[in-house]
Amino acid sequence: MPGELAADERPSLSTENRFKVETYNYILDVMTSSIEKRFISNSELLKDCICLDPKNVKAIKHGLPDNSLVKLGELTNIEVNILASELHQFAIQFDAITKTFEETMSDTDDQYHDYESDSERELSTKETLDCKVCNNCLRCAFNILHDMVQQSCSFNNIYYAYKFVLTLPCTQVTCERTFSKLKNIKTKLRSLISQDIMETD
Amino acid sequence: VGDDKSVQYAKENCADNNIQQSASFNLSSVAYFIRPPCNEIVEVKLAFLKNHPIQPFVLMNDKLLFDPNKVYYQNIETTNDQNKDKIPRKWLSYCSYTKKVYCTTCMAFSPIREKISNLISGLNVTNSKNIYNTLKIHESSQTHCELVSALLRANLNKSIGNCIDFNLKEIHSKEVEHSRLVIKRLIDIILFIGRQGISFRGKDEAAYSLEDKSVNHGNFLELVMLLKDYDVVLNEHVKKCIELSKRRKEKAMKEMNNKFSQVHSHERGSLVTFLSKTFINKLILAIGQIMQESIVNEIKQAQIFSILVDLTQDVAILDQLAICVRYTLKNNVYEKLLKLTIAHDSTGIGLFNLIKSEFFKLNIDMSKIVGCSFDGASNMKGAYNGLQYHLKSINPLCIYTHCYGHALNLVMVDSTECCQNTEMLFGLVQQSATFLSDSHKRTKVWSDLTKKTHKCHDKLRKLNLIGATRWWSKDKALTSIIQFNEPNIENSRFLLFIHFLLQIISKDSKFDAKTKFTARNLLKLWSKFEVIFTAAIYINIFSVSSPVSTFLQSRSLNYLTAFNMTKNLLHEIKKRRDNSDQKCIKLHSDVHNFKQKINNALVSNGDDFMIKDDFSKTCLEKVRVAKKKNARRTSS
Numbered sequence: 001m002p003g004e005l006a007a008d009e010r011p012s013l014s015t016e017n018r019f020k021v022e023t024y025n026y027i028l029d030v031m032t033s034s035i036e037k038r039f040i041s042n043s044e045l046l047k048d049c050i051c052l053d054p055k056n057v058k059a060i061k062h063g064l065p066d067n068s069l070v071k072l073g074e075l076t077n078i079e080v081n082i083l084a085s086e087l088h089q090f091a092i093q094f095d096a097i098t099k100t101f102e103e104t105m106s107d108t109d110d111q112y113h114d115y116e117s118d119s120e121r122e123l124s125t126k127e128t129l130d131c132k133v134c135n136n137c138l139r140c141a142f143n144i145l146h147d148m149v150q151q152s153c154s155f156n157n158i159y160y161a162y163k164f165v166l167t168l169p170c171t172q173v174t175c176e177r178t179f180s181k182l183k184n185i186k187t188k189l190r191s192l193i194s195q196d197i198m199e200t201d
Numbered sequence: 202v203g204d205d206k207s208v209q210y211a212k213e214n215c216a217d218n219n220i221q222q223s224a225s226f227n228l229s230s231v232a233y234f235i236r237p238p239c240n241e242i243v244e245v246k247l248a249f250l251k252n253h254p255i256q257p258f259v260l261m262n263d264k265l266l267f268d269p270n271k272v273y274y275q276n277i278e279t280t281n282d283q284n285k286d287k288i289p290r291k292w293l294s295y296c297s298y299t300k301k302v303y304c305t306t307c308m309a310f311s312p313i314r315e316k317i318s319n320l321i322s323g324l325n326v327t328n329s330k331n332i333y334n335t336l337k338i339h340e341s342s343q344t345h346c347e348l349v350s351a352l353l354r355a356n357l358n359k360s361i362g363n364c365i366d367f368n369l370k371e372i373h374s375k376e377v378e379h380s381r382l383v384i385k386r387l388i389d390i391i392l393f394i395g396r397q398g399i400s401f402r403g404k405d406e407a408a409y410s411l412e413d414k415s416v417n418h419g420n421f422l423e424l425v426m427l428l429k430d431y432d433v434v435l436n437e438h439v440k441k442c443i444e445l446s447k448r449r450k451e452k453a454m455k456e457m458n459n460k461f462s463q464v465h466s467h468e469r470g471s472l473v474t475f476l477s478k479t480f481i482n483k484l485i486l487a488i489g490q491i492m493q494e495s496i497v498n499e500i501k502q503a504q505i506f507s508i509l510v511d512l513t514q515d516v517a518i519l520d521q522l523a524i525c526v527r528y529t530l531k532n533n534v535y536e537k538l539l540k541l542t543i544a545h546d547s548t549g550i551g552l553f554n555l556i557k558s559e560f561f562k563l564n565i566d567m568s569k570i571v572g573c574s575f576d577g578a579s580n581m582k583g584a585y586n587g588l589q590y591h592l593k594s595i596n597p598l599c600i601y602t603h604c605y606g607h608a609l610n611l612v613m614v615d616s617t618e619c620c621q622n623t624e625m626l627f628g629l630v631q632q633s634a635t636f637l638s639d640s641h642k643r644t645k646v647w648s649d650l651t652k653k654t655h656k657c658h659d660k661l662r663k664l665n666l667i668g669a670t671r672w673w674s675k676d677k678a679l680t681s682i683i684q685f686n687e688p689n690i691e692n693s694r695f696l697l698f699i700h701f702l703l704q705i706i707s708k709d710s711k712f713d714a715k716t717k718f719t720a721r722n723l724l725k726l727w728s729k730f731e732v733i734f735t736a737a738i739y740i741n742i743f744s745v746s747s748p749v750s751t752f753l754q755s756r757s758l759n760y761l762t763a764f765n766m767t768k769n770l771l772h773e774i775k776k777r778r779d780n781s782d783q784k785c786i787k788l789h790s791d792v793h794n795f796k797q798k799i800n801n802a803l804v805s806n807g808d809d810f811m812i813k814d815d816f817s818k819t820c821l822e823k824v825r826v827a828k829k830k831n832a833r834r835t836s837s
Contacts, residue, residue, distance in 0.1 A: 015816045019731065020785040023622050024738055028778040031742070034615040035771045038608040039764075042600060049761045075571070075598050138759050139534070146532040166529050167507050169574035170763040172604035173754045174525040174536045175511035182523075182541070184398050186515050 048072040049165055051087065054141045060091040076164050078157045086158040090145070097144060142166060234296045236308045236321070243355045246309040250352070253305040255294040266300070266326045271333050275340065292349070293336070300326050304339060310348040310355075318344065382434045383475055384484075390424045391484055401481060408446035408474050411439065421481060442474040496526070496537050497563050503528035507572030507600075509536070510556065510581065510588065512547060520544045524556060527572075536756065539563075549580045553591035567592075572600040576607045605763050606753045609770075613746065617675060617739075626735045629726050630678050633698065636719055642712070647701050673750050676743040683736050685791055690798040699727065699799075703808055730796070730813045737792050741784075745773045 048069050051060065064084050073080040142162045149159045233252045237245050256273045258265070272295070274287040292306040301323030308321050320339050326332060339345055394401055403419025410416055411426065418426070429436045449472060474480070500506050506528035515521050522544040527536045540559050544552060560567050573592055575581035581588045582603060589601045617623050637643055687693045705712050705720040712720075726732060749770050753763060777784055796812045803810055 016785075016789065019734070019816055020781060023620060023731075023735065024785055024788075025778065025781050026620055027616055027623060027738060027742070028774055028781070030619040031612060031616040031774050032771065032778065034612040035767065035774070038603070038612055039605070039767050039771075041603060045600065046760075046764050049764070053761055075600065138761050142529075143532045163529050164505060164571060165761065166534050166759055167503075167505050167527060168572040168600055168602065168760045169507045169509050169527045169536075170602055170604075170758055170760050171606045171753055172509050172511050172574050172576060173606060173756075173758075174527075174538065175509050175523045176606075178523045178525065178538050178541065179511070179513045179521070181398065182513070182515060182521060186517070188516055189400075 044071040057091045057094050076161055082157050090158055231298055239312055249309050253294045254291055260297050306352050307348050310351045383438045386435050408442045409450050411443050499530050500528055503530050505569050505571045509574045549587040552588050568596050574602045574604050576604050609750055622735045673747050676747045685795050728812050731816050734792050737788050
């Protein structure tokens with residue numbers, strides 16, 4: 001490699017340090033690059049998805065970033081302007097709806113929460129997926145939108161966008177779950193079970 | 202208007218005739234005024250009367266030529282003028298097109314030979330001067346009264362025709378009801394068995410053998426027999442079936458004896474037990490179809506959906522293709538299995554055609570697929586000839602996602618196979634687990650040891666193997682052998698494992714040389730400081746990655762959360778990398794403590810084993826070579 005020193009030119013390090021550099025750092029580097037390599041797909045769409053995240057409602061109230069929602073608009077066949085304006089409207093209303101009484105009273109601008117604590121919290125507290133109360137995830141926003149769409153027609157497009165994003169799959173777990181069930185049903189003793197009957201089980 | 206035509210025929214006739222002229226005119230309303238033939242059965246006549254009386258008060262573009270209150274109601278004259286009692290004339294109908302008044306009761310029930318009254322063929326309102334009087338006269342006439350009583354008799358089912366099959370009908374409907382109750386119970390049993398995933402059938406299923414308690418009839422029949430004791434309906438049914446079946450068998454045996462030859466005892470015919478395998482299979486298929494239909498309906502309601510597809514090989518060496526769908530309905534997200542089918546051609550186009558034909562059968566529009574998720578196999582994800590490509594040919598905007606769970610697993614595989622020390626660690630973990638589970642003699646030694654220190658079900662717990670299909674298996678396998686923050690070091694599994702190995706190589710053990718050699722080797726490797734240190738690194742990493750991995754397997758996960766999880770994982774890993782100096786020092790001291798504790802415990806026990814104090818010289822020379830190789834591979 002250009003710029004790399006030959007083995008005998010390197011500064012002599014203690015075994016401990018060399019282990020650190022050559023094993024610890026190396027493992028983590030491999031992981032980082034591997035994650036970056038493997039999760040790279042659909043980054044444009046993901047950027048748009050982030051705009052839909054209720055956590056970013058406060059920021060969106062002050063305006064959307066440029067070039068956002070382009071990909072989403074293309075995919076859902078809705079004009080970006082309409083989408084953006086509806087999202088803006090929704091963001092304003094969402095905040096008002098979800099705020100509890102106490103929060104409205106003590107409305108301090110806590111925009112500057114540090115990322116560190118945020119990420120740690122998310123790793124530790126596993127979001128319950130069927131939540132309808134946290135007001136902090138896509139599902140809750142979708143719930144609120146669902147109620148709103150039934151009352152007025154001003155959010156139809158953004159409702160569709162949310163629905164679109166929620167419809168997208170991200171894992172194949174259901175299939176794997178099926179196979180695990182399949183293994184229980186179609187065993188060595190029951191290897192000739194007919195396909196239709198198995199499907200029903 | 203023809204008298205002797207059937208209602209339907211007359212309706213068609215009307216359409217052909219001149220009546221069609223007026224556009225606003227409702228054809229069917231004229232058809233109501235066509236007399237049913239007088240020799241028709243009672244049901245038809247009653248059906249004719251069902252549409253009557255037709256008594257319009259207001260007309261669309263015409264004026265009523267009479268006072269509706271006087272025509273439609275029979276006015277009983279009392280002395281008190283204010284309390285005039287009004288009785289509606291149910292028999293009277295007025296046809297606004299022909300402008301005629303009819304007596305529908307007479308139309309339906311009058312015999313043909315009688316002189317046709319003008320109210321049957323229609324009393325023209327425009328001609329008749331005294332319509333009110335005519336109606337009154339007809340009302341009180343004898344013919345009309347007779348026909349009214351005929352109508353009432355017909356309504357009470359007292360005509361001769363009804364008398365005959367009335368009993369039969371009752372019996373029939375009772376039987377139907379009974380069978381329905383029985384089948385409802387059978388369906389519940391089937392649903393129970395399906396939920397438990399147990400088998401339906403056994404070997405002896407003939408209904409005549411059901412009473413024999415010594416024979417196992419299979420889950421389904423045994424459940425029926427169990428419920429029978431507590432349920433009247435089922436009990437009655439099963440008793441009857443057993444009796445019928447027995448009689449039938451005797452008959453068949455007699456025939457066989459008479460003819461001295463093999464006669465087929467499988468007569469087809471009247472015995473319906475609802476307990477045979479054919480019937481159960483039909484029920485199961487029906488249940489499956491209903492479930493599938495409901496899913497299909499939901500998909501159609503949801504408009505857009507995405508599919509998840511995967512292949513696996515089952516015990517019969519067939520490729521099973523699972524097609525799952527994901528859709529949002531109302532405010533819920535669903536992921537459901539749509540179809541499980543056998544794939545004979547697992548190339549991209551083959552799979553695509555299979556999926557297409559399945560969707561065609563279910564009548565689902567494939568262009569509504571907005572997303573798909575597969576694993577990383579080339580026949581699936583291939584951009585030029587994979588399933589992904591073909592799906593995009595139907596809907597170019599279809600979004601493909603490489604399953605996040607699989608991708609994360611691949612990341613872990615990448616990291617655990619990157620250099621000599623990691624390969625060494627996981628190889629060692631795997632080898633230790635197989636060494637233990639390979640032989641029952643070794644397992645006996647192990648369980649004798651664990652019984653002393655472990656409680657409850659931990660007593661029999663072995664070391665975990667690294668499975669290829671389990672995403673978190675590396676974590677499980679590693680932590681099953683070594684853990685750093687155990688409060689009681691004497692009871693730790695690592696110490697136990699060392700004891701186990703020491704026992705095997707001890708002088709008075711009866712294991713053969715090969716086993717002892719492997720045990721000695723394992724001991725030697727586990728005593729290396731760098732192995733323990735690498736384990737510490739990985740346990741640290743797993744503590745972040747495993748929650749993500751299990752989270753990714755939860756139900757109805759959405760795109761954004763999954764992305765956020767991986768982003769956070771990356772962030773955590775990067776943080777560890779950036780603070781590598783501090784982290785390493787901390788890990789080093791942790792490992793040192795652990796080593797000290799283990800060594801102390803071993804020394805106090807008088808064992809001949811120590812974990813080395815520091816890195817061995819050999820562990821790094823080769824690492825550099827391996828690293829260079831890897832670096833070249835990744836850069837190319």
